[in-house]
Amino acid sequence: MDLNRLSRVLFNKDQQKQRTNPDKILEEELKCPICLEVSRKPITTDCCGSVFCESCIKNIKANKCPKCNKQSFTYSQNIFANRLVNQFPIICKYGCGHVSGGSEIGNHEKQCPNKILKCKYCSFEGIYSSFLQHIINQHVNQIVQFFEKQE
Ligand SMILES: [Zn+2]
Numbered sequence: 001m002d003l004n005r006l007s008r009v010l011f012n013k014d015q016q017k018q019r020t021n022p023d024k025i026l027e028e029e030l031k032c033p034i035c036l037e038v039s040r041k042p043i044t045t046d047c048c049g050s051v052f053c054e055s056c057i058k059n060i061k062a063n064k065c066p067k068c069n070k071q072s073f074t075y076s077q078n079i080f081a082n083r084l085v086n087q088f089p090i091i092c093k094y095g096c097g098h099v100s101g102g103s104e105i106g107n108h109e110k111q112c113p114n115k116i117l118k119c120k121y122c123s124f125e126g127i128y129s130s131f132l133q134h135i136i137n138q139h140v141n142q143i144v145q146f147f148e149k150q151e
Pocket residue numbers: 032033034035036037039052053056
């Protein structure tokens with residue numbers, strides 16, 4: 001096989017890959033390098049134009065860009081990426097199987113039935129259904145106090 005033909009074959013192959021999987025490419029572009037998830041609230045660094053979650057970038061200790069190491073970097077809201085993320089299907093992080101767009105999934109996760117809840121009376125942790133059971137079994141007296149009619 002001559003070199004020209006070989007490169008043509010390889011090139012076409014690459015192009016096909018890109019065409020058949022645009023979602024994958026978009027996902028890579030919107031992925032935050034810190035948490036490796038699609039950024040829920042994407043921002044772009046002004047130094048190198050990298051996309052991060054706003055919460056991840058706020059959490060980093062060193063005041064330098066995690067991608068290009070620029071000192072005292074700044075970032076701004078990325079409205080375009082935000083719009084994309086809101087269209088982009090994200091899977092619920094609690095593994096209930098629910099999928100929805102970026103801002104929607106946040107609302108779902110607040111009340112996802114698979115979310116782990118922490119008991120404020122003891123060290124119990126569990127998903128909603130077992131948590132409810134736990135409260136009924138262990139703490140019903142404490143709860144009832146809140147609802148007792150004051151004489
Ligand atoms: Zn992140």
